[in-house]
Amino acid sequence: MKCLRLSETREFDAKKFKRFLLHDSPYFRILNFNLQAGQIFPVHRHAADGQVSIHVIEGKGFFLGEGDTALPAETGDILVCDINEPHGVSAETDMRILVTIAPPF
Amino acid sequence: MKCLRLSETREFDAKKFKRFLLHDSPYFRILNFNLQAGQIFPVHRHAADGQVSIHVIEGKGFFLGEGDTALPAETGDILVCDINEPHGVSAETDMRILVTIAPPF
Numbered sequence: 001m002k003c004l005r006l007s008e009t010r011e012f013d014a015k016k017f018k019r020f021l022l023h024d025s026p027y028f029r030i031l032n033f034n035l036q037a038g039q040i041f042p043v044h045r046h047a048a049d050g051q052v053s054i055h056v057i058e059g060k061g062f063f064l065g066e067g068d069t070a071l072p073a074e075t076g077d078i079l080v081c082d083i084n085e086p087h088g089v090s091a092e093t094d095m096r097i098l099v100t101i102a103p104p105f
Numbered sequence: 106m107k108c109l110r111l112s113e114t115r116e117f118d119a120k121k122f123k124r125f126l127l128h129d130s131p132y133f134r135i136l137n138f139n140l141q142a143g144q145i146f147p148v149h150r151h152a153a154d155g156q157v158s159i160h161v162i163e164g165k166g167f168f169l170g171e172g173d174t175a176l177p178a179e180t181g182d183i184l185v186c187d188i189n190e191p192h193g194v195s196a197e198t199d200m201r202i203l204v205t206i207a208p209p210f
Contacts (some may be wrong), residue, residue, distance in 0.1 A: 001170050001174075001184065001186040001190055003168065003176055003178075003184055003185075004183040004184075004185065005181065006181035006182070007179075007181050022183070023158075023185050025156055027154075027155050027156040027207045027208065028133065028156060028158070028205070028207040030158065030183070050132050051130055051132040051133060053128075053133070053135065053205070055203070057162075057181070063106075065106050069106075071108055073108075074112075076110065076112050076162070077108055077109070077110050077111070078108065078109040078110075078127070078135070079106065079107075079108055079109075080106070080107050080109065080128050080135070081106040081107070085106055087106070098160070100133070100158070100207075102132045102133040102205075102207040102208070103132065103207070103208075
């Protein structure tokens with residue numbers, strides 16, 4: 001039993017979005033990414049079984065997918081997709097996301 | 106690829122905390138529970154392998170564990186524990202939590 005506190009990783013970087021690994025186990029990996037307005041988490045995919053959730057915990061922007069797919073993403077929105085589906089995020093405002101990967105690959 | 110919106114399940118019930126199943130797959134199950142101030146998600150455990158995260162998305166209260174364990178839990182705090190460890194939540198204010206179980210049992 002351990003407690004993670006998202007208030008402790010609220011850091012941004014004008015050069016590149018910040019990445020914090022909060023938890024890793026055979027069951028799931030939890031990360032926090034913080035994007036400044038205008039920054040992009042590029043669309044990518046991994047050749048692995050499993051799913052990922054991307055939870056917007058602050059700010060807004062878009063969930064990116066295959067081709068031109070861009071779904072509005074506001075605080076409280078969660079994208080769920082397969083790890084091997086294209087996914088990414090673009091930040092309209094400063095934006096924090098919580099990413100859970102199950103199982104880690 | 107699908108988008109869950111926590112703004113759509115912001116309902117409370119004076120009789121018992123509300124439960125919403127948001128996503129279920131072989132990889133993880135995602136639920137939203139909404140507790141009114143004073144309500145308790147009783148301490149429990151399951152005889153299964155895996156881990157659970159309990160993310161406070163609104164309000165505050167306590168993460169409950171074995172015996173008298175009660176850790177302060179505010180918005181942005183995440184408890185991570187094994188599914189077979191005792192865990193629960195008590196709400197001091199109206200409180201919303203997002204629970205991720207990997208893998209579902």
